[in-house]
Amino acid sequence: MDGNEALQQARARVIEAISQNMNLYGVTPSIGRLYCLLFFSDKPLTLDEMKEELGMSKASMSLAVRSLLDLNMVEKAWRKGVRKDLYVVKDDSFQRFFDLFMKKWRPAVSMNTKAIEKTIAELEELDENEAASDEDRERAKTDISKLQNWLVYYDWLDRLIDTFESKEILDFVPMEKKEKD
Structure with missing residues (x-):
């Protein structure tokens, strides 16, 4: 197994555990996967980027992001030249x-x-x-x-x-x- 595969496997383990326990926050596992996607991302992501990565519909993605915003788990970010909303994990557990x-x-x-x-x-x-x-x-x-x-x-x-x-x-x-x- 190469380094990238090991990294992806390690991340997948955390993503699965976190997403399965998101019911503690009153949200679905798919919202947990979105949270972990943002957590492991090296940069703020747009709704389109998240939708593409997770294969969720735009409506589901929008609802998921809103849920994470309401829970104070993510926040909007700004990047020069980007017109779309960007989101990052607000990592204060x-x-x-x-x-x-x-x-x-x-x-x-x-x-x-x-x-x-x-x-x-x-x-x-x-x-x-x-x-x-x-x-x-x-x-x-x-x-x-x-x-x-x-x-x-x-x-x-x-x-x-x-x-x-x-x-x-x-x-x-x-x-x-x-x-x-």
């Missing part, structure tokens, strides 16, 4: 993870917290309602207790998200592995 984590979890925490707080308020009204049966009031109290535990969890998760946003998480888990003494 840590920030990409932080952005994804915050983008996925912050809205979920907010939505769940609001629903739980509203439900607790309604259950408290039921508990205070003398027309409700003892059994219903008792179930309401049990549900309130369970839901309050969830509020503790969502408060913790919200504070964890804050540490990603402020990068304080790096004080506890640094980017570089510390040497053992």
